[in-house]
Amino acid sequence: MSTEFLISIGIPILLIVIGRFVGSSIERHHYRSIVEREARFSGQPALSTKQSDAPDAVRSASLAIGSVVISVDHFKRFLSGFRMIVGGEVRSYSSLIERARREAVLRMKESQPNAHAYLNTRLETSTISSTSGNEGTGTIEVLAYGTAVHYDRAP
Amino acid sequence: MILTNIDSMPGRRIVQHLGLVQGSTIRAKHFGRDFAAGLKNIVGGELKGYTELLQESRAEATSRMVEQARALGANAVINVRFTTSSVAQGASEILAYGTAVLVE
Numbered sequence: 206m207s208t209e210f211l212i213s214i215g216i217p218i219l220l221i222v223i224g225r226f227v228g229s230s231i232e233r234h235h236y237r238s239i240v241e242r243e244a245r246f247s248g249q250p251a252l253s254t255k256q257s258d259a260p261d262a263v264r265s266a267s268l269a270i271g272s273v274v275i276s277v278d279h280f281k282r283f284l285s286g287f288r289m290i291v292g293g294e295v296r297s298y299s300s301l302i303e304r305a306r307r308e309a310v311l312r313m314k315e316s317q318p319n320a321h322a323y324l325n326t327r328l329e330t331s332t333i334s335s336t337s338g339n340e341g342t343g344t345i346e347v348l349a350y351g352t353a354v355h356y357d358r359a360p
Numbered sequence: 361m362i363l364t365n366i367d368s369m370p371g372r373r374i375v376q377h378l379g380l381v382q383g384s385t386i387r388a389k390h391f392g393r394d395f396a397a398g399l400k401n402i403v404g405g406e407l408k409g410y411t412e413l414l415q416e417s418r419a420e421a422t423s424r425m426v427e428q429a430r431a432l433g434a435n436a437v438i439n440v441r442f443t444t445s446s447v448a449q450g451a452s453e454i455l456a457y458g459t460a461v462l463v464e
Contacts, residue, residue, distance in 0.1 A: 220402050227403040255366045263370035268363035274411045278404030325366045331444040346414055348442060352364040
């Protein structure tokens with residue numbers, strides 16, 4: 206009886222503890238990689254406008270796409286459960302969304318790494334539901350797409 | 361076939377508009393991937409299996425759209441949009457649509 210109780214309480218707590226430590230280490234690692242790659246693409250802006258004010262003529266244009274599916278760890282999912290009771294900003298999910306968006310934009314740029322600019326960049330977010338009920342909570346897909354343009358000039 | 365998501369083709373002139381073209385696909389996740397994703401859910405981070413699945417579906421939807429455009433005699437599709445909608449639990453539809461045009 207008491208071992209059954211321990212198991213039924215212990216496993217969720219164990220998952221939350223694993224999520225707390227492994228999850229935050231994965232997140233830190235991911236942020237570091239995002240910052241590093243963003244620095245590399247700093248001269249090739251992703252614009253949300255349809256026209257760029259660059260004076261050069263456009264040599265070629267093509268579609269660039271990047272997407273990522275990302276999920277939060279158990280610890281943050283657990284925290285957000287409390288937040289649902291009292292209301293207010295769910296901070297534990299903000300980092301999830303931010304990471305996913307920045308990663309998607311980076312992948313869009315990486316799909317056409319030599320473009321000078323990415324026009325009309327659109328971001329689209331969709332949630333992914335699991336076949337086994339609400340296990341997929343906190344899993345999102347972000348798609349970034351835009352028109353990669355090359356100007357008539359040296360890169 | 362050139363694709364852009366703006367309403368012109370930079371550097372080229374549009375000769376003729378040939379109308380709306382679209383391609384879509386509905387994909388279900390398979391059990392193995394779902395299980396692996398369930399484990400990855402504990403620690404969070406990227407679910408690579410799903411990323412790949414959705415990328416494949418999007419490529420499929422795009423190629424169907426391109427096929428339609430080719431049948432109309434177009435050589436480019438402008439103003440391409442992507443949308444995703446979940447049709448049922450565990451299945452999602454991915455739609456790509458745009459305007460088929462003839463550029464010089």
